[in-house]
Amino acid sequence: MRKIWSTEDILQLHLSRRVFLGGATALAGGVALGPFLPGSAHAAGGDLQIMAWEGWELSDELADWRTKNGVNVEVSAIGNQDDVTSKFSSGNPPPFDAAEYNQGYSDLYIDVLKITKPLDKAKIPNYSKENLFDVFYDKPTWYRDGKLHGVPYAWGLNALVYAPDKVEKPASYTDLLKPEFKGKIAIVDDTLATWPLAATLAGFGSKFPHLTKDEMASTFENLVKYRDQARVISLTYGDAVSLMVSGEVVAVLIGWTGIPVETAKQGLKTEYTIPKEGATTWCDAWFMPPSVDNEETSYKFINEAISPEIQAKVVTRNAAGVVSSKAVELLPPETKALFDYSDVNGIFKAAPLLGIPPLKSAEHATYADWVAAWNEFKAG
Amino acid sequence: MNLSRTKIGAILAAPTVVYMVIFFVVPSLILFSYSFWSSESYRVVPDFVFTNYLDSLHSAVFWKVTINAVRIGLTTAAISLVLAVPVGYYLVYVSRSQTMLYLILITWFSSYLVRIYAWRTLLGTNGVLNAVLLQLGIVDHPVDAFLFSSFAVTITLVHIYLPFCILLVTSSLSEIKPDLIDAARDLGTSSLGAFFRVIAPNAANGLAGAFMLTFILVAGDYVTPQMLGGSSGQTTGLLIADQFRKTGNWPLGAAQAFVMFVISIALYFILVSLGRATGLIVKRRTINPKGI
Structure with a gap:
């Protein structure tokens, strides 16, 4: 059946065209001027593909953040660090935006396989001297040639x-x-x-x-x-x-x-x-591969992962240690009692991180x- | 347009052949060429060396786990075949029940790992088997040897691969017409005689195929042996996986995979030769379309 257009329909069409034209203009302007507008380059959103140990993927801890920013996180579970090594050492780079790795693999990932991208610390505000324990901030394990390659996450x-x-x-x-x-x-x-x-x-x-x-x-x-x-x-x-x-x-x-x-x-x-x-110590860190697709959201995700609130939640769930010194006061007593947080340097001095x-x-x-x-x- | 039977056959088979060439033959050839290359710190370096094969063949661990894999494969395939033949016979000549066949195959709908953990629960120190034996007074303390042993590996692998073996045996028995058995019975042979003198020789190639396919699948399995076999559960598959996943030495992993491939082929020929030498396997004549 053919549609007979009413006056309202025509007005609606007109408005729609105006809305469409306005939107298109804004979009074009946004594309052209976006990089020069404050904050626009740091907008999170879209799909994020990560490789994380089971229990460490921040599914629950970052639920609100994902909803607020319209981020959809797809997780590939790590059962063994070899899962990461084998994926990234094959010919084609896998489509991940961030992945976890144990400090033991730092030399292999950074120097040999070259699967870690140098990170821009300015985009990870929580990676700071004030937020992190000294043993995790700007240390050679995660540093090469003055560039950060891995963001310590838990230990x-x-x-x-x-x-x-x-x-x-x-x-x-x-x-x-x-x-x-x-x-x-x-x-x-x-x-x-x-x-x-x-x-x-x-x-x-x-x-x-x-x-x-x-x-x-x-x-x-x-x-x-x-x-x-x-x-x-x-x-x-x-x-x-x-x-x-x-x-x-x-x-x-x-x-x-x-x-x-x-x-x-x-x-x-x-x-x-x-x-x-x-005992022996371990420390997992986040890295970003050079083939990262959604870089800005990946930065935001990693930044959230080391915020005091998220740190407290995720290590409580997994009974591990926080890298954020500010998170200690947010820990429940039983999680806090797992380690002597008054002497984290001493713990790692007695049992250094090994490769x-x-x-x-x-x-x-x-x-x-x-x-x-x-x-x-x-x-x- | 009239196409010959050969051409129609070729057209129908083409998609599968092309698929297999692209996704099996070509990757296998690439893997075979890798086995002559060398590896340096996770990088595969084009080369032409026999080092990977020589290293594998001179490795005591490689032979230890390979012999273990072959032993597990042969034991499981033999038990599966012995259990599958009566079931196949029943399904083809007695019941012809499709429902029964579906019931057997329904075990495939459960997860592989769930089945492994289920067997752990059954065979464990505090498991069902030990509880029954204790209740019946057959043992006075739980038997540790049920779990993390060759017994646990074999019983679990038989459970996993038996339906597959039944399917292959049923398929090979289906080719033998019941008329042949009736004729043998009419000529005075017993039921058992009919099985060994008519069914077994005619189905021998299919049964050998069922045995070998079960063997290949089991010998390549490294998860079940590792989870249920304890120190007796290390197989070649694990060594090969480690070369690809842990050390990044793809050439060595490829060489070990091809050595295992050659061992499987050799076992097949040994099995067929033994079968022919003992008269269990009869070389079947090819009949041309004209029946001459």
């Missing part, structure tokens, strides 16, 4: 986790070699945490990651004692949680503070303890040597 300690209702509190990692632990411990397939500890247990802790091939061999020879005690080498920390809850194991050789939180949710009390040999073994070396065992030895260790 923690890797140490022993055990079930206090089933076994006595171990004072040393060597306590796990006692008969009562036979077939009752798990070793997690996390080389970043296990290799430094293995070196420590073999007496080479201060030299890691620069051990000779003989020292590396001695390290794994010593670690075999723990494998013989182990029920299983679990794939992930999540797997270790389910093994503890199901009663298959009563201790994890090297776990982290998040495990007791997760087992408690499933009705099992476990505790995190630092034996006399000490992975060298990729190439004539003198020391290389990363490939360690991976081969680790596979041999796992194969029994």
Whole structure:
């Protein structure tokens, strides 16, 4: 049926055209003048693709921010740092705007793979001396040639986790070699945490990651004692949680503070303890790949991730440490009690952040040597 | 326009052939060429060296995990085939029930990982199997050996791949007409005799195919063995994955993948040769369209 136009319809059309023409003019003007208008370059919005560890993607913590700014975040979960490495080391750059990485991979990502983009600190106002603990601000781990490549996001300690209702509190990692632990411990397939500890247990802790091939061999020879005690080498920390809850194991050789939180949710009390040999530290950071698509929103996202309020929320959920000193006062007592926030420098002085073994070396065992030895260790 | 049968066949097969050439043959050739290249700090360097193959073949760990993968593959494929043949026979010659077939295949609708965790629950120290054995007084304390053992890996892999094997066996038995079995029975052979003298020789190629396809899928699986096998659960797939994901040494990973490929092919020929030598597999004659 043909439409018969009324006067109102014609007026509406006229108005619509005016609105359309006005909008088009504004749009054209915006495109031309936009870069010169204050604040316009920093507008967040649109789709953002990130790679984040499960629980660290800020889905709940940044819900309001996403709604307010019209941001749609698509998350690819990281189960292991290799997930990130393998994606970014293949030929075509993957379509991510930001991703997390462990400090151990800094040299590899920044110097070798060159998958991190130098960041403009001016676009991350929360990255400041006032907001961050000193150990996380402008430190070489995340810096190259005067440019920031990674924004520290969260940190923690890797140490022993055990079930206090089933076994006595171990004072040393060597306590796990006692008969009562036979077939009752798990070793997690996390080389970043296990290799430094293995070196420590073999007496080479201060030299890691620069051990000779003989020292590396001695390290794994010593670690075999723990494998013989182990029920299983679990794939992930999540797997270790389910093994503890199901009663298959009563201790994890090297776990982290998040495990007791997760087992408690499933009705099992476990505790995190630092034996006399000490703990190892970790720190995850956000990086932006050179192929970033939605750069401005990515900057905004990273900036929000290290704001005191968001920091307090996300580490409370995951039982980890905040990089923002201002966030400490916002933490609930149990999360605050996890670490001695009065001496964060001391924590990292006692257990410095470590890298992975060298990729190439004539003198020391290389990363490939360690991976081969680790596979041999796992194969029994 | 009259097209010959050959041309019609070629036209119908073309999309699949083109797809397989682009997404399987070409990538496989690229991977094969990678296996002769070298790697330097996550970069693949064009080269022509045999180092990757020699390193793999001289690696004790590689052989240890490869033998483990082959052992898991052969055990699982053999058990799956033995269990699949009676089911296939029942479905083809007795029931002809499509519903039964769908019920068998419905297990595929559950997640792979969920099934692995379900078996952990069943076989664990505090699992269902131990609880039953304790209740019945067969054991006086939970048996640790059920989980994180070759037993756990095999029983789980059989559970995962048995429906697939049943499908292949059913397909190969479907080609054998019931008239042949009736004729054998009329000539005086027993039911068991009819199976071994008529069905088995005619279905032998299909059964060998079912065995090998199950073997290949199982031997390449590295998740189930790792999650349920403990230190006995390391397989070649894990080593290969580590070269691509952890060390960025694609050439070495490619070489290891092709060594595993050659081992699978060799096993197939050994199996077929053994079958022919023992008379279990009969070389079938090709019949041309004119039936001559």
